[in-house]
Amino acid sequence: MNENQRLEGQQVQTENSSDKKSSKDYSKYFETVYTAPSLKDAKKRGKEEVKYHKDFDLPEEFLGMGQGRKFYIRTYGCQMNEHDTEVMAGIFLGLGYEPTDSVEDANVILLNTCAIRENAENKVFGELGHLKHLKREKPDLLLGVCGCMSQEESVVNKILKTYNQVDMIFGTHNIHRLPHILQEAYMSKEMVVEVWSKEGDVIENLPKVRRGNIKAWVNIMYGCDKFCTYCIVPYTRGKERSRRPDDIIQEVRQLAAQGYQEITLLGQNVNAYGKDFTDIKYGLGDLMDEISKIDIPRIRFTTSHPRDFDDHLIQVLAKGGNLMDHIHLPVQSGSTDILKIMARKYTREQYLELVRKIKAAIPNVTLTTDIIVGYPNETDEQFEDTMSLVREVGYESAYTFIYSPREGTPAAKMQDNVPMEVKKERLQRLNALVNEQSAQSMKKYQDQIVEVLVEGESKNNPDVLAGYTSKLKLVNFVGPKTAIGKIVKVKITDAKTWSLNGEMVEEIEPVEVK
Numbered sequence: 001m002n003e004n005q006r007l008e009g010q011q012v013q014t015e016n017s018s019d020k021k022s023s024k025d026y027s028k029y030f031e032t033v034y035t036a037p038s039l040k041d042a043k044k045r046g047k048e049e050v051k052y053h054k055d056f057d058l059p060e061e062f063l064g065m066g067q068g069r070k071f072y073i074r075t076y077g078c079q080m081n082e083h084d085t086e087v088m089a090g091i092f093l094g095l096g097y098e099p100t101d102s103v104e105d106a107n108v109i110l111l112n113t114c115a116i117r118e119n120a121e122n123k124v125f126g127e128l129g130h131l132k133h134l135k136r137e138k139p140d141l142l143l144g145v146c147g148c149m150s151q152e153e154s155v156v157n158k159i160l161k162t163y164n165q166v167d168m169i170f171g172t173h174n175i176h177r178l179p180h181i182l183q184e185a186y187m188s189k190e191m192v193v194e195v196w197s198k199e200g201d202v203i204e205n206l207p208k209v210r211r212g213n214i215k216a217w218v219n220i221m222y223g224c225d226k227f228c229t230y231c232i233v234p235y236t237r238g239k240e241r242s243r244r245p246d247d248i249i250q251e252v253r254q255l256a257a258q259g260y261q262e263i264t265l266l267g268q269n270v271n272a273y274g275k276d277f278t279d280i281k282y283g284l285g286d287l288m289d290e291i292s293k294i295d296i297p298r299i300r301f302t303t304s305h306p307r308d309f310d311d312h313l314i315q316v317l318a319k320g321g322n323l324m325d326h327i328h329l330p331v332q333s334g335s336t337d338i339l340k341i342m343a344r345k346y347t348r349e350q351y352l353e354l355v356r357k358i359k360a361a362i363p364n365v366t367l368t369t370d371i372i373v374g375y376p377n378e379t380d381e382q383f384e385d386t387m388s389l390v391r392e393v394g395y396e397s398a399y400t401f402i403y404s405p406r407e408g409t410p411a412a413k414m415q416d417n418v419p420m421e422v423k424k425e426r427l428q429r430l431n432a433l434v435n436e437q438s439a440q441s442m443k444k445y446q447d448q449i450v451e452v453l454v455e456g457e458s459k460n461n462p463d464v465l466a467g468y469t470s471k472l473k474l475v476n477f478v479g480p481k482t483a484i485g486k487i488v489k490v491k492i493t494d495a496k497t498w499s500l501n502g503e504m505v506e507e508i509e510p511v512e513v514k
């Protein structure tokens, strides 16, 4: 938040204060009532150091706020958002709210939104439309929009103008302010907007309610400084800032002690972990090395940027053990020219060289990726470079997208001569290739025995259990419910394109880690 916004917020607060639903003076709780996002501010990267706040406590005066009230959070987008939802759920419970899985039953509904592509945003606007009737039926219901879309000026303006059923909008840097924002929304007739555009802080000890007790996400860093030309994330999530190694290691130790079987280290660009430390030289390789010594069977990380993927990390991953042999390594395009326009800062050849090094060190590795097709002015030849790279690397799976212009990013200003029909046709061809490679990679499991971390009943059939292999292959199999939460051996009887079917052969003891 910059100084102007702070002042602006205070002014609005004074103007609105006469409208309050209660005469009690709550102004001491609210530094700001109205802080709108600014993409321009979000873009700035200052030299100021990251501030660590280690002593987060829920403000005592709000502790009973949720008595007799229920909350519902709908999450869109990536694991980072899923994890933010776990934190917000922790705050709600701390305030005395109860969770509910029905919007009809809720007293507070939050939409934790994703801004990565236009269709993700359209889903949210659609949902806001669907929820409007609930506000009419239940006037004391609070409806909030948070997450990445809240960080965009255009979205906030659109909501302010046309979605007056919304009571509060808050940003990705304001999650810890949820108690204040809720209180203000209860007190104010106006829509409460609190979106800080620039934030350099790391807040430890936020409460969390994790979804399940088998797998857990652990944030290792926040934000992104890469500014790939198509991507809104550096604007919505702020500058790169890493959590201190000790805090991360302590969290993972606690999760291990609680019996979690798998953790995934999270960040928008985890390979940049530690680059912001001024007092120590410590990167993702060092962190993975230390975490691998903790007694937890499976450790993963996401998402990687090829540019910062260093040799030390490869050496550490090559030790195997509880470090999983699956790497998600987004390439985005196989054309050096397109990569340059995307500002990815590597060439096709450099990416392939990194893949060669990884495969040499970890011969059994599974690679998956993200790819964007139909970048502005992408030629047939450039698209064919992507197809050939997919074959050459031999990805076993890929998330594929048609480029979606994001307002405020450099790519959104580029002229684009590729018709949508052509983009769609390219996506179809790419998907056909990815499907073929996935099916091929599954075939080798036919009649083999794999280790599966069992997560629960299969979505479609409660008589069947489901879980994932170390390489993140989904396995549906017949086995006893007592296997849930354990790593078991399953014999594969049917290899499909995206999943494997099998039968449990025996339960194994949790893996002994060095």
Ligand code: 5AD
Residues within 6 Å of the ligand: 116, 117, 230, 231, 232, 330, 332, 370, 371, 372, 401, 402, 403, 404, 405, 406
């Ligand atoms: N259009 C299409 N895909 C995008 N991604 C990020 N921004 C865009 C965009 N503007 C994709 C990238 C990224 C993944 C999370 O989403 O492939 O790796």
Ligand code: SF4
Residues within 6 Å of the ligand: 224, 225, 226, 227, 228, 231, 232, 233, 234, 268, 269, 305
């Ligand atoms: Fe977006 Fe990832 Fe590029 Fe960061 S590294 S700008 S999150 S695509």
